[in-house]
Amino acid sequence: xxxxxRAFLSRVGAVGCSVAASPLITxxxxxxxxxxxxxxxxxxxxxxDGLDAVQPYGDPALARWRKTVSVGPAGGAHDLDGYFALHxxxxxxxxxxxxxxxxxxxxxxxxxRNKRSHFDGQDFLENGGxxxxxxxxxxxxxxxxxxxxLMGGVTEKTAFSVGRERLRLVSxxxxxxxxxxxxxxxxxxxxxxxxxEIYKNDPLFHRAAQRAxxxxxxxxxxxxxxxxxxxxALAEFAADRLNRDTRIAAFSLGGFDTHRNxxxxxxxxxxxxxxxxxxxxxxxxxxxxxxxxxxxxxxxRTVAENGSGGxxxxxxxxxxxxxGAVRGGRVLGRWPGLEEADLFERRDLMPTDDxxxxxxxxxxxxxxxxxxxxxxxxxxxxxxxxxxxxLL
Numbered sequence: 393x394x395x396x397x398r399a400f401l402s403r404v405g406a407v408g409c410s411v412a413a414s415p416l417i418t419x420x421x422x423x424x425x426x427x428x429x430x431x432x433x434x435x436x437x438x439x440x441d442g443l444d445a446v447q448p449y450g451d452p453a454l455a456r457w458r459k460t461v462s463v464g465p466a467g468g469a470h471d472l473d474g475y476f477a478l479h480x481x482x483x484x485x486x487x488x489x490x491x492x493x494x495x496x497x498x499x500x501x502x503x504x505r506n507k508r509s510h511f512d513g514q515d516f517l518e519n520g521g522x523x524x525x526x527x528x529x530x531x532x533x534x535x536x537x538x539x540x541x542l543m544g545g546v547t548e549k550t551a552f553s554v555g556r557e558r559l560r561l562v563s564x565x566x567x568x569x570x571x572x573x574x575x576x577x578x579x580x581x582x583x584x585x586x587x588x589e590i591y592k593n594d595p596l597f598h599r600a601a602q603r604a605x606x607x608x609x610x611x612x613x614x615x616x617x618x619x620x621x622x623x624x625a626l627a628e629f630a631a632d633r634l635n636r637d638t639r640i641a642a643f644s645l646g647g648f649d650t651h652r653n654x655x656x657x658x659x660x661x662x663x664x665x666x667x668x669x670x671x672x673x674x675x676x677x678x679x680x681x682x683x684x685x686x687x688x689x690x691x692x693r694t695v696a697e698n699g700s701g702g703x704x705x706x707x708x709x710x711x712x713x714x715x716g717a718v719r720g721g722r723v724l725g726r727w728p729g730l731e732e733a734d735l736f737e738r739r740d741l742m743p744t745d746d747x748x749x750x751x752x753x754x755x756x757x758x759x760x761x762x763x764x765x766x767x768x769x770x771x772x773x774x775x776x777x778x779x780x781x782x783l784l
Contacts, residue, residue, distance in 0.1 A: 420626055420629065420630060420641065420642075420643040421536075421559055421561070421562045421640075421641065421642040421643065422630070422633050422634075422638045422640065422641050422642075423536070423540055423562070423638065423639060423640035423641075424545075424637045424638050424639060427543065427545075427639060427758075427759055427760070428639075428682055429639065429682050429683075429684075429717065429758040429759060430634045430638075430639055430640070430641075430676070430679060430682055430683040430684070430715075430717075430758075431639065431640045431641075431683070431684055431685075431686070431754070431755065431758055431759075432630060432634070432640075432641045432642070432672060432683065432684070432685040432686070432715075433536065433561065433640075433641075433642040433685075433686050433688065433751075434642070434643060434644070434645060434665070434668060434685065434686070434687040434688070435514070435517065435518065435559065435561065435642070435643075435644040435645070435688060435689070436644070436645055436648050436661075436665065436687055436688065436689040437510070437514065437644050437645065437646045437647075437648060437649075437689075437690070438510065438646055438647060438648030438649030438650070438661070438689075439510065439513070439648055439649060439689055439690055439691050439692065439693055439705055439706070439709070440648040440661075440689040440692070440693075440709060440710065441461070441648075441650055441654065441658065441692065441693040441703050441706075441709075442498060442689075442692050442693075442708070442709040442710025442741070443458070443461075443462060443692070443693070443695065443703075443741060444458075444461050444462050444479060444650075444654065444658055444693075444703075445478075445479050445482065445658075445662060445710055445712075446472070446476050446477075446478060446479070446496045446498060446710050446723065447462045447463070447464060447469050447476060447477045447478075447479065448475060448476055448498070448727065448730065449462070449464035449465065449469070449475070449476070449477050450474065450475030450476070451475075451727070451729060451730045453729070453730035453731050454730055457695045457696045457697065457730060458695075458696075458697050459697055460654075460655055460697065460701050461654050461655060461697045461701070461702075461703060463480070463655075464477055465477050467480075468480040470482075470483055470486050472489065472496075472723060473722075473723060475723075476496070476498070476723045479658070479659075479662055480659070481658070481659035481662040481663050481666065482662050482665075482666050484666050484670060485666055485669060485670070485714075488669070488673070488714060488720065489720060489721055490721070491720075491721075492718075492719065492720045492721040493673075493680075493714060493715060493716055493718065493720050494669075494712075494713070494714045494718075494720045494721070495712075495713045495714075495718055495719070495720035495721065495722050495723070495724065495782065496710055496711065496712055496713065496722075496723045496724065496725075497710065497711040497713065497723075497724045497725045497745070497747070497750050497780075497782075498708075498710050498723055498724070498725040498727060499708045499710075499725045499726065499727060499728055499741055499742065499743055499744045499745065500708065500709065500710070500711055500725055500743055500744070500745050500746065500747040500750065501691055501692065501707055501708050501709060501743035501746070501747055502516045502517050502520075502690075502691075502746065502747060502748060503516070503746065504516040504517075504690070504691065505707065506737075508691065508704075508705035508706070508707075509705075510649070510690060510705075513690030513691045514560075514690045515560060516690070517688060517689075517690045517747075518534045518535070518559060518560035518561040519532075519533070519534055519535070519560060520534065520535030520538075520748055520770070520771045520772075521535075521771065521772040521773060532560070532563060532564075533560075533563055533564030533565065534559065534560045534561040534562050534563050534564060535561065535748075535751075535770050535771055536561050536562045536640060536642060537561075537562050537563055537564030537565070537566045538564060538566070538769055538770045539640075539755055539759070539761065539770050540566035540640075541566055542759075542761045542765050542769065542770070543639075543759050543761065559642055559643075559644065561642055562642055621667075622664070623645055623664040623665070623667045623668040623671070624667045624668065624671045626643050626668060627643075627667070627668040627669070627671035627672045627675065628671050628675050630643065630672065630675075631671065631672050631674075631675025631676045632675060634676060634679060634683070635675070635676060635677070635679055639759075645661070645664050645665055645668065646661070647660060647661035647664065648661050648689060650693070650702050650703060651698070651700060651702040651703070651704060652700040652701060652702040653700065653701050653702060654697075654701060654702040654703055655701065657702075665687060665712075669685060669687075669714050672685060672714075672715075673714075680715060680716045681716030681717065682716065682717055683715040683716060683717055684713065684714075684715045684717045684718050684754050684758060684782070684783065685712075685713065685714040685715045685718075686711065686712070686713060686750075686751055686754060687711065687712035687713075687714075688711055688712075688747060688751070689709055689710075691705065691706060691707055691708075691709055692706040692707055692708045692709030692710070692740065692741050693705065693706040693709075693740075694706045694739050694740055695730055695735055695739065695740060695741055696739065706736075706739070706740035706741060707736045707737075707740035707741065707742070707743055708728070708736060708740060708741030708742055708743035708744070709741070709743075709747075711747050711750060711751075713750075713754075713782055717758065717783055717784060718754075718782055718783060718784065719781060719782060719783060719784050724750075724780055724782070725744060725745055726744040726745065727744075728741070728742040728744050729742075746774065746775075748771045748774050749774060749775070749776060749777055749780070750780055750782060751771075752766040752767070752770065752771055752774060752776055753766075753776065753779050753780060753782060753783075754782050754783060755770070756776075757779075757782075757783040758783065763776045
């Protein structure tokens with residue numbers, strides 16, 4: 393049903409005491425269960441460039457493909473293992489790496505291929521099911537929701553998020569609700585333009601819409617450092633819930649679609665991710681040792697830098713793991729190489745493993761769910777394979 397402008401304004405006016413019920417809000421989702429382990433899933437929207445976040449500077453082909461995007465240790469990146477280096481904007485995570493509480497899985501993806509659509513890629517990532525031909529299943533639920541009944545003891549506090557657009561990751565029949573921090577009205581850049589166009593001929597509504605856009609602009613991951621404050625707020629609230637009876641939290645961060653000027657745009661999004669991980673570490677205290685954090689994105693980006701100093705939609709990417717429950721200090725995954733003949737369709741990092749497999753083993757280990765159930769019910773069609781040993 394179409395909403396009136398006054399209905400919208402009533403929500404905007406309530407920002408001071410509650411979050412507007414709007415699909416432009418980033419949801420935060422929680423689940424409760426009786427076990428002691430904790431899981432945080434962060435969806436990185438926009439397709440994180442894994443070749444820039446975790447730079448394979450030891451591969452000589454990287455320097456030929458990237459002239460301004462990837463810099464390597466000589467340009468300020470932080471060496472991890474003599475082959476990979478961490479982007480300078482994630483420098484605050486290096487103490488976690490040294491403590492064995494941060495790791496990476498490179499050259500991974502979902503089975504999604506070729507079309508490189510953000511919408512389809514994110515649906516695939518959050519639904520998690522694949523038919524034998526690699527197509528997205530028609531189910532509308534998500535893999536975290538399908539996990540919950542297998543954990544036992546799940547209550548109606550399964551999820552908390554505010555807004556019509558919920559994470560598909562947790563949608564489904566298992567009990568769930570949602571929440572988002574007070575006054576966290578997040579409008580995308582497109583949303584701000586749309587509001588301005590809709591209300592441009594109505595002075596009263598135009599002023600109110602502009603106020604909402606101004607509030608949102610300070611929270612947009614692509615707009616400036618205030619975004620790290622929003623990410624920190626999400627993570628701090630998640631940590632508070634996880635220190636109580638919540639055992640699973642999920643939220644999303646944006647700003648990773650770096651078609652232009654990547655060396656200036658990606659650092660802001662990575663700073664937001666770093667702020668969220670560090671806030672989880674600080675807020676969880678002793679419970680950090682029982683926690684696994686998985687940061688996942690819909691696909692990677694092209695190996696070659698484009699003409700705008702950015703990178704286009706690709707295939708293989710990187711998964712980030714953190715927490716006291718993970719065996720970090722390692723870059724996992726089978727590296728395929730960056731020579732043109734080694735690339736997927738001669739343009740993208742070749743995926744050598746399924747990112748769902750790593751998530752499945754983490755959840756199986758944390759919550760004692762049988763691998764057969766993970767492959768049959770949580771990620772339909774997935775071959776679990778050998779345990780990659782992400783958890784301690």
